[in-house]
Amino acid sequence: MNPTLRDLEVFRAVMECGGVTQAARQLGMSQPAASKMLRQAEERLGFQLFLRDGKRLVPTAEAHALLPEWLGAAAALDGVSRLADALRKGRSGRLAVAAVPVLATALLPDAVQAFRARHPGVLVSLRACTALEAAHLVADHRADLAVILGHSADLRVETERLGTSTIGCVLPRRHALARHRRLGLMDLADQPVISLSAQQPVGAMLRQAMAQEPRMGQVVVEVSQSSIACALVRAGAGVAVLDGFGLREANAQGLLVRPLLPAMPLEVCLLRPRHHAQSIPAASFTAFLKEAAQRALAGGRGVNEHGER
Template sequence: MAFSFRQLEVVRAVSRHGSVTMAAMALGISQPAVSMMLRECSAQAGFPLFRRQQGRLQPTAETGALLTDLERVFEGVERINRLIEEMRDISVGSVRVAVTPALTEGLLPRAVARLLHSRPGIQVAIDSLDILGVTEMVTQERVDFGLVLAPIGHADARLLPLYGGTLVAVVAPDHPLAGRPHVTPADLAPHPLISFSRVHPLGELIEGCFQAAGVKRRIAIEVNQSSVACAMVRAGAGVAVIDPFLLSEPRGHGVACLPLRPGVPVNALALVPRQRRLSRPAQLLLASLRRLAAGRRDAPGSMGDGRG
C-alpha cells in the first residue's frame, strides 16, 4: 500500500524535529494524529521507521536511505507551487541566469532593466561563468537558463537561438587600420594580436577564419573576455578580433570597430534544461532579449557593422 502525501509529510517532519510534539506543531495537526500516522507508516512499510535514542526519535537506517529521495519529492512540490504562484501573478517571481562573460554586457543588462521596469516584483540573479560552468548549471537545473556563444560542444539541454552577428576587429582609434572600411586576417597579421585560446568558442572561430585565409594566428596577448581584449586595444597593446555583442550598445568604447572579411557568423544561444519548463519570469526575460536583438538587427549599423 502506497504512502499518502500526508504520511510522507509526517515522516519528513519527525525526521527533521526528532519529536512527535514538534512535528505536530510544524504541521499544524494534533500530536495523537502524528503518532497514529507513524504507526500506520511503520505497519505499511513492514519495518520500524524511527528508534528512540537519548529522548529523541532517530530515523532507522531504512528511513535514512529514503530521506534524500523524500527531500526531492518536497523540492518538486515547492517548485510546482512557485510555478503556480508565478502563473497566477506574473508581476512576481524570480529568474536565475548563468552567462558567459562575453554576453554579460550589451543586450543582457538592457533586457533585465526592461523586465524589471515592467515587472518590478521579479528578482533576477546572474552568474557569470565560463562555458563549461554555464552548461553544468543548466544541466543540473540550478538556473532557469544559460547564455553562451556558439559553437558549443554536446550539452544535455535545449538550444534556443537568440541573436547573431559576425566577428569584428577592434583597433585603437589612431591605429593605421582604423580608417579602413573592413579588414582581413592578412591586414591584422603584422600587428600584435590580442586573442582567445582555441578552447574558447571565439578562439575556435577566429582560428578557423585565419586558417581559411592562409594566415597563421600568432597570439601576442591571450585573453578570455572580449571586454579585456578591448581594454588592451585601448591601451595600444595591439589589435583584436571579438564578438560583436560587447559593442552592440550605442556608447563610446574607445576603440574603432571594423567588419572582418570574410564575415564569420557568431551566435548567442540560450541553454534551457531539457526536462524543465521555463518559468514565466524566465520566458519574459528571454522574450525581452529577443525583442532587443531584433531591434538591433533592424537598426542602421546593426551588430558587427558599427564603429566604436
C-alpha cells in the same frame, strides 16, 4: 473523518457572530446550508461545538480549544493562497540567468530592465561564466536559462537561436589600419593580435582561420573577456578580434571597429533545460530577452564599413 475547510469557515464565522444566521450572511450562503455544514463539522469531529441558549449559540470548551488552531491554519492557508496568486501572476519568485561575460554586459541589462518593470517582486540573479559552465548550470537546474555565443553540445539542454553576430577588429584611433573601411585576414599579417581564448567560439574561429592562412599574424595576448581586450587595445598592445557585442563595447569606449573579411558569423543562443517546463518568470524573461536580442542584432549585426554601430 476530518472537517473540510468550508466546515471550519462556518465554525469560525459562528464563533465570531454568535449565531448561524449572521454567520451565513457573512459567508454569502443560506442559513440552512450553514446549519447543515455546522452539524457535519460536529459529526466529523465527534463532539459538539455549540450549545443553544435561546436564540444564541454558546461555544463549548472544545470549540474554544479548537479556535486558535483553526485561526493559525486559516492564516497559513491564506498565505499559501496569496503566494500562489503572486507566483501565478509572476509577482514573486526568483529567476536565475547565466551568460557569457560579453552578453551579461551588452545584452542582458535591457532585458532585465524590461522584466523588472513587469515583475518587480521577482528576484533576478545573474551569473557571468563560460559557455560550458552556463550549460551545466541550466542542465543541473541551477539556472533557469542561459545565453551564450555559439551552440552547446550538452544534450541535457535545449538550444534556441536568438540571432547572428559578426566578428570584427578593434583598433586604436590612430592605428595605421584605421584608413581601411574593412579588414581582411592578411591585413593582420604584421599585427600583434589580441584574441579571446581558444575555448571560446570567437577564439576558436579565429585560430581556425589563421591555421588556413600561415602568413597571417599571430595571437600574442589571449584574454577571457572583451573588456580586457579593449583595455589592451587602448594601451597599444595590439589589434583585437571580437564578436559583435565586443565590438559594440569597444565602439562605446571610443575605439575604432572594422568588419573582418571573410565574414565569420557567430550565433547567439538561448539555453533551457530539456524536457522541463519553464516557470512563469522564466517564460516572461525569455520574451524580453528575444526583443533585446532583436534590437541589438538588427541592421547587419555588426559594424558598418565606417566602423559604426
